[in-house]
Amino acid sequence: MKSLASLALSLAAGVSSIFGANAAEKKAISVEPPFWWVGMANDTLQLAVNAPGIADARFELDYPGVKLDSQVTLDSKNYKFLYLTVAPQTKPGKVKIGYTLDGRKRSFDYELKARDRAPEDYRGFDAGDVLYLLMPDRFAKGLDDKDIDLKGLDYPVTADRNDPNGRHGGDMRGIRNKLDYIDSLGVTAIWVCPVLENDMPGGSYHGYATTDYYNIDPRFGSNQEWNTLIEDAHKRGLKVVMDMIFNHSGSNHPWMKDAPSADWFNHPEGDAMTNYRLTTVHDPYVSDYDLEHTVDAWFVPAMPDLNQRNPHLMKYLTQNSIWWIESSKIDGIRMDTYPYADMKGMSRWAADVLREYPNFNIVGECWYANEAGSAFWQSGNKLNPIDTHLPSVMDFFYILNGRKAFGDDTTPWGGLNAVYDHLSNDFLFPDPQKILTFLDNHDTDRFLAEEPDSLGAWKQAIAFLLTSRGIPQLYYGTELLMNGSKEGSDGYVRRDMPGGFPGDTTDAFTREGRTDIQNEAWDFLSKVLNWRRGEAREVMAKGRLKHFMPQNGLYVYQRKLGDKEVTVLLNGRDIPQELTMERTLEILPYGTRLRNILTDSDVTISEKMTFAPREVMILQNW
Numbered sequence: 001m002k003s004l005a006s007l008a009l010s011l012a013a014g015v016s017s018i019f020g021a022n023a024a025e026k027k028a029i030s031v032e033p034p035f036w037w038v039g040m041a042n043d044t045l046q047l048a049v050n051a052p053g054i055a056d057a058r059f060e061l062d063y064p065g066v067k068l069d070s071q072v073t074l075d076s077k078n079y080k081f082l083y084l085t086v087a088p089q090t091k092p093g094k095v096k097i098g099y100t101l102d103g104r105k106r107s108f109d110y111e112l113k114a115r116d117r118a119p120e121d122y123r124g125f126d127a128g129d130v131l132y133l134l135m136p137d138r139f140a141k142g143l144d145d146k147d148i149d150l151k152g153l154d155y156p157v158t159a160d161r162n163d164p165n166g167r168h169g170g171d172m173r174g175i176r177n178k179l180d181y182i183d184s185l186g187v188t189a190i191w192v193c194p195v196l197e198n199d200m201p202g203g204s205y206h207g208y209a210t211t212d213y214y215n216i217d218p219r220f221g222s223n224q225e226w227n228t229l230i231e232d233a234h235k236r237g238l239k240v241v242m243d244m245i246f247n248h249s250g251s252n253h254p255w256m257k258d259a260p261s262a263d264w265f266n267h268p269e270g271d272a273m274t275n276y277r278l279t280t281v282h283d284p285y286v287s288d289y290d291l292e293h294t295v296d297a298w299f300v301p302a303m304p305d306l307n308q309r310n311p312h313l314m315k316y317l318t319q320n321s322i323w324w325i326e327s328s329k330i331d332g333i334r335m336d337t338y339p340y341a342d343m344k345g346m347s348r349w350a351a352d353v354l355r356e357y358p359n360f361n362i363v364g365e366c367w368y369a370n371e372a373g374s375a376f377w378q379s380g381n382k383l384n385p386i387d388t389h390l391p392s393v394m395d396f397f398y399i400l401n402g403r404k405a406f407g408d409d410t411t412p413w414g415g416l417n418a419v420y421d422h423l424s425n426d427f428l429f430p431d432p433q434k435i436l437t438f439l440d441n442h443d444t445d446r447f448l449a450e451e452p453d454s455l456g457a458w459k460q461a462i463a464f465l466l467t468s469r470g471i472p473q474l475y476y477g478t479e480l481l482m483n484g485s486k487e488g489s490d491g492y493v494r495r496d497m498p499g500g501f502p503g504d505t506t507d508a509f510t511r512e513g514r515t516d517i518q519n520e521a522w523d524f525l526s527k528v529l530n531w532r533r534g535e536a537r538e539v540m541a542k543g544r545l546k547h548f549m550p551q552n553g554l555y556v557y558q559r560k561l562g563d564k565e566v567t568v569l570l571n572g573r574d575i576p577q578e579l580t581m582e583r584t585l586e587i588l589p590y591g592t593r594l595r596n597i598l599t600d601s602d603v604t605i606s607e608k609m610t611f612a613p614r615e616v617m618i619l620q621n622w
Contacts, residue, residue: 065091136193251302308345435469
């Protein structure tokens with residue numbers, strides 16, 4: 001477990017400690033957040049001060065526009081929570097905060113910075129974007145091992161690429177080195193799996209067991225490396241979405257050894273594990289026992305459950321989100337395991353973040369097998385007595401049903417009918433355009449069980465994902481037809497990108513390093529993505545959706561915005577078909593000439609049309 005001394009912030013982080021002339025008498029002190037800003041919408045600032053015996057200290061400050069409102073001591077003698085009011089007219093500068101402890105007067109400087117952009121300029125992500133989800137440890141390596149300082153970690157794990165569940169050595173510089181590749185694919189945003197310190201046994205390569213909320217894991221780089229990655233992405237027009245986890249921390253977080261209060265964690269002894277049954281949250285007949293074992297129990301033994309009902313913890317977490325937005329300029333947050341946390345606490349968190357950044361976006365991981373459960377969590381749902389203030393939720397339907405929906409023959413009740421029926425339930429969602437849609441991700445089997453012999457069904461799934469409603473997300477390697485299941489372990493659906501690591505014999509980041517069928521997939525995906533982010537972006541972001549239930553295996557839908565129309569036709573059969581087009585006359589009158597963006601050729605709508613097996617047409621009228 002980390003010592004308090006290892007938690008002390010450096011001068012570069014914005015805090016200095018002054019304890020008199022005798023250096024031997026200095027004691028470590030940690031202040032979080034490491035610095036803050038003037039001119040924030042919420043004028044209350046919490047400083048979490050951590051040092052041996054600091055609970056007995058009395059604090060004071062004298063700085064124009066800053067008032068010390070309260071000094072809160074909880075159960076631990078090593079924590080003090082200072083609550084400051086920072087008035088709107090306050091000037092940036094260093095606030096000297098003095099305190100008396102053991103009869104001695106001491107002080108430290110706390111920096112208040114000037115904001116460098118207007119809050120409304122943080123634009124977030126929307127349905128005009130396509131997110132590319134990647135896991136830093138498995139994507140690409142850019143740092144030399146000698147550049148990685150693992151001193152100070154309890155578990156200084158090095159890379160072992162032979163272990164599917166260990167660290168493989170990818171990092172943020174590796175991602176930066178591949179930004180041109182990501183940009184050329186045609187996506188508009190990168191969702192990066194968690195990058196904060198995970199000082200855990202085995203290294204916690206996936207990042208979902210946080211042990212330091214204010215520092216990047218040194219195996220991925222540094223806070224500056226993270227900021228530089230975002231700067232470089234922004235130069236290419238790419239947004240960056242940061243993955244956060246407030247339901248739980250890692251079991252090696254210093255709080256587990258010395259929690260600020262007895263109720264900082266739920267079940268601090270680890271005597272209750274979650275039942276993973278999210279239906280309890282909205283079940284009108286739920287027992288107290290079942291509900292508690294959803295929202296208050298530990299996620300896994302290595303991930304203790306944080307208590308969002310504790311107002312001091314919730315203020316800490318809220319400020320942490322705002323600090324990362326303001327300091328690193330991220331464009332969105334994906335919040336992990338959203339329904340497992342306290343709903344009221346997370347509702348206040350989302351409201352506070354959006355109060356600071358009104359055009360920002362947050363997507364919550366709400367893993368349900370049905371539409372009603374997901375819709376319950378989206379902001380504005382009248383069936384939820386609590387407004388979650390959560391703009392976006394995740395649509396897990398295609399992960400659970402995608403292979404059959406797009407792979408099975410489209411009979412009168414099968415195949416693409418499942419997709420049609422799923423969209424027909426969008427009336428449950430306050431804003432269907434803010435649903436995050438995806439075929440697979442880091443927690444699920446890959447959409448492809450194995451590398452396919454042909455791409456008909458895969459192309460239809462990709463075409464639908466990128467042209468239907470919502471915010472599409474692609475999982476890294478989809479463009480390479482990465483496949484497999486997590487039956488052995490999660491590591492088997494989180495394989496390394498070929499060519500991202502020193503010594504790789506195949507470089508799939510290049511055309512020469514890909515197989516013929518991989519290049520066919522890459523070309524198809526890139527063509528649709530670059531069209532989508534270019535001339536079709538507004539239609540995809542805002543266009544109204546109308547669809548026709550599959551008949552004779554043909555599924556037809558249209559996106560329309562003003563006088564611009566995009567019409568998609570999917571033959572869900574493995575056989576060629578000649579079909580009458582009478583039932584789609586309301587959107588496709590006979591004689592209409594449209595451009596097929598996949599073939600760069602014109603298509604004329606006629607009374608009867610012929611479709612190849614699993615054919616995809618994406619037609620636009622301009």
